[in-house]
Amino acid sequence: MIRDTSAQDQTFSTPATAAPWKRWLWPGIAALVVVLAIGFAARAWLGASRSFDSARVRIAEVKKGDLVRDLAADGKVIAANSPVLYAISAGTVDLKVVAGDVVKKDQELAVIDSPELRSKLAQEQATLAGLEAEASRSLLDATLARAKASKETDQANIERQAAERDLQRYQRGYDGGAVPQIDLAKANDTLKKADISLANAQTDARLQGQGADLDARNKRLLADRQRAVVDEVQRQVDALTLRAPFDGQVGQVQATQHTQVAANAPILGVVDLSRFEIEIKVPESFARDLSLGIPAQLTSGSGQPFAGEISAVSPEVVAGEVNARIRFTDKQPQGLRQSQRMQARVVLDTRRNVIKVERGPFVEQGNGQAYVMDGSTAVRRPVQLGVSSLGEVEILSGLQPGDRVVVSGSDLFGDAERVSIN
Structure with a gap:
């Protein structure tokens, strides 16, 4: 007998054939997920009129907390009192100091030689x-006029007394029958004439005194006027010598030594080292909230607050x-x-405890509207x-707290109600 390989063969049972739907279960599930994802993306795409890259916008979350309205700015130190001294007249300037010198009050800073002004002073x-000599002369003339008027008055008074005695003598003679009546009448007329002369002399003396006083007063007023001019x-x-108005430091010197300067030309400035202020620039939106006396905090380079x-x-x-200025209320830094x-x-x-969000261009550009994120879509919503x-x-x-708002870049959206953010 010829041996074969039957002894090496093994018999296996044939398994039942699997159902066809089981082979397509997991691929079907995967396909369904893909279709749903595509549908959701298509829905978002169709719901938004425009689409933008998220890198082109900035999104901030709405929060609840304290809102501190403060104003921070870089300030520049300026002197609160820094006058510029000017030339009172044209002339040659002689500088006594240089820029940066520390000076004391009334110290000479510069002298201007003005021959024209000095000549005018002498004239x-x-x-x-x-005029003062004329005023003195008018006083002397007034004294002489009053003396002359007094002399004439005294003479008129003496003549009246003599006329009165003659009338008394003629009256006694007339009473005794020794003097005719006509002589008595003449004596009476002479007394009346003496009375008139005395009255006129007194009036002339008064008027001459008043006239002399008025003339003397006018001459004195002219002299006083000229004294004011002098x-x-x-x-x-005196102003040709420029002096320091206070203790301080010489600032910028605008004139050159021993050169001719024009009238009212700036010569140099003086800085008051004891009074400095800080000048800051405030945005226009905050200017209405600023008022005099609002407290501020100033920080120097060392970090120390003032x-x-x-x-x-x-x-x-x-x-x-x-522009606004801040002054130190307590002390100021040294140097x-x-x-x-x-x-x-x-x-x-x-x-x-207010609802707040990061500030951005949407505040000025939104016109009461803001784009709020709804998933990957920015929806336009009215806000106050x-x-x-x-x-x-x-x-x-x-x-509300937790909302996400497009705070910058929304100007690219135009007037779209919904925008897709990729």
Whole structure:
């Protein structure tokens, strides 16, 4: 017998054939998920009129907390008192100091040589001397006029007394029959004439005295007027010497040594080192909230804080900003210099437990509308905004804590109601 391989063969039972639907179960599930995802994306795509990349917008979350309305700005140190001294007249300037010198009050800073002004002073002084001499002469003339009038009055009085005695003598002779009546009448006429002469002499004396006094007064007034002119010219001559108005430091020197300067030309400035202020630029939106006396905090380069307050607010808006000044209320840092930089912080108001969101361009551009995120879609929604600080803005209505708002980049959306953010 020929041996075969039957002894090596093994018999296996044939399994039942699997159901066809089981082979397509998992591929069907995967296909369904893909279809749903595509449908959801298509729904979002169809619901939004436009689509933008999320990198082109900034989204912030609405929160609840305290809103501090503060104002932070870089300030520049300026001198609160820094007058510029000018030339009172044209002349040659002789500088006694240089820029940066520390000076004391009334110290000579510069001298202007003005021959014209000094000559004018000499002329006015000579005119004054002449007018004062005339005034003195008018006083002497008044004294002489009154003496002459008094002499004439005395003579008239003596003549009246003599006429009165003659009338008395003629009256006794007439009573005794020794003097005719006509002589008595003449004596009486002579007395009346003497009375008239005395009255006229007294009137002339009074009028001459008044006239002499008036003339003397006029001459004195002319002299006083000229003295005022001399005092003014003398003041101008004294002003040729420029002196420090206070203890301080010489600032910018605008004249050159031993050169001719014109009248009213700036010579140099003096800085009061004891009084400095900080000038800041405030955005126009915050200018209406600033007022004199609002507390502020100033920080120097070392980080040390100094108390201050608003001392001035400009009424003019320049390039969307308003200039304001802050003065130190307690003490100021040592060694401050003009144009040095300092940090300024002004706390305007603090709102407790309010709904707020990060401030962005949507505050000015939204016109009462904001784009709120609904999944990956930004939906336009009306909102009411309250006060704002540099970094945050108060939400009065339209948003709730947890909402996500497009705070910048929404100007790209136009007037679309719904926008897809990829």
